[in-house]
Amino acid sequence: MSGRRARTGHDWAVLTEACTALLDRLPELVDQHLRELHAHSPLYARVLSQDQHWQETEKAMRIGIEAISAPRTQPRRDLEYAEWTGRRRAQQGFPLELLVHSYRQAGYLIWDALLESAEGPEGGDPEKLAVLMRAATTVFAAVDAETATASESYRATEAELRHRTDERLQALLDALLEGKESAGLAARAAAGLDLPEQGRYAVVVLRLERRDGREPFHRRIQGAGMRFIWRMRTDCEVGVVSLGEETTLADLSELLAARCPGPGGISPVVEGLAGLGRARRLADLALRTCAPDATGIVRLDERMPTALVVSQPELAERLVADVFGNLMGLDPADRVVLLETLDAWLACEGSAGRTAGRLYCHRNTVFNRLRRLEQLTSRSLSRPRDLIEMTLALDAFRLSGAA
CATH class of the missing domain: 1.10.10.2840 (PucR C-terminal helix-turn-helix domain)
Structure with missing residues (x-):
């Protein structure tokens, strides 16, 4: 156990005996621990089922108590279980700060129970109390290690889940931009991207040029009354723009022109997410009306004759x-x-x-x-x-x- 000093002889026997006796009180300690957690936050009872939470807490505390007196050569089962717990709580959407609180609260409870075991009706056992006090660093080093392991596992799982969610949402957006037809596709994308399924949208396509180490254009493009969602491609940056009720294509064109040199193309307005595939094709067509050495952002509705030429x-x-x-x-x-x-x-x-x-x-x-x-x-x-x-x-x- 990290930070734990080697123990031999009498100290080892006393600590092992105290931990073994503590295991006999484990159901009582688990009940007390859960009462304290529920008093601290109603989310413990709201997110976690009572029976399952009790069983998982009982196992975590039992493994943790056994680890206090276990030889350093034994596998760290407490850390293995802490890793599992952190991963499970992240999957359940349980707040990390409450997970950390539960580990620390359990550590305090176990430590208090160990000290109580050295007390007795006639003043207690001073020698046993002294041994337990010397073991304080061992107990709290174990709690810190378990808390850190659970937190690290939680964050890694949360990042993985977020990545999976981002990939799923990007796949939905890509399917819309490619014009794929699938039942409920627009509704799923609207829910995931927090966009109205029916609304005024335009698509922007910016040709990728040599950046000289500068950040992509889209990171510098935001505007009042407009919401941008960008997708990077090998040769361009594609932006879906939610225009709202009052914003015009002229407003969008002015915003883009002020923040990137182009070249770029803007589609006409389409109604609803289901129209993004058509808007993407028209934005591509607008961009194709720009000469190879051109700069600036062009709107398809202002380049119709040229668009007819490049489309054939x-x-x-x-x-x-x-x-x-x-x-x-x-x-x-x-x-x-x-x-x-x-x-x-x-x-x-x-x-x-x-x-x-x-x-x-x-x-x-x-x-x-x-x-x-x-x-x-x-x-x-x-x-x-x-x-x-x-x-x-x-x-x-x-x-x-x-x-």
Whole structure:
């Protein structure tokens, strides 16, 4: 026993005799111990069944008393049982502080009972009392060791149970994000995650970039009126956002933009947890509308034309080839100038003057480049259908990462 000094001869015999006599009083001691525990807290009776608690307490106290006088070479059965008790109490959801209190209270009770055994009608046995006093460190070292073992077992079991619960909840959330259909799935997830089954939700997908040792974006993202639950993936961070009644997608976009550079995509609002699978797919689609070197957070409802392009990669490739096919034979630098001019002109809402200011060139230069682009594509920027084709082709070209 930890901290126990070796005992031989007379002291050993006296301590062994006192412990053996104490075992005869064990039922009485167990009853007294349980009365004191119940007086200390009603949770002992509320959480633990009376019969089972009595039997477990009787076994723990009996093993503990036997351990006080047991040779150091014997196995520590008291610590084995303390480990079992700590694990069982954690599984029962019993508070750790009350488990610790029960061990310490039992130690005090056993010590008082040992001292009482040295008392008698004629002043007691001074020699026996002296032996027991020398054994005080042994008794309380045993109680401390048992308490520490039970506490350590409790915490380890509690951590394991919490990990299992987290894994189960993560599995439920993953199933929702993957769009799996299962009876009661949304209800189980709502109960476990403490979220309303019916409510306004959006999904955010943030592309993982090199962090330079910085923490993931999601640890820095919280907002009033919004609750975030994040899942890490190999290439992205996925966030389920409970928006509440008043929060808008514009509020969410503003919050995200202020806390991470992106790129990222935000889904439209869906009603209820059962819609998270669709929201995840739409958030992925929004993210795919971001060019490879893009930053910022985009909303799908603001990128619908581009989303149509990226959702049909084969058609997007054919569109680029059909509209910009003649540009592919140009010198890369010449091609870049023409496409950058078109991009700036679209961003400036068709204003040649503003486009010239953005590109640091004369407005006639802008006109000349656009006319050349019209000639190469056989399309006119003044015809709405041609303009739509060129705009979508430009988006498809940029998203392809082609130079």
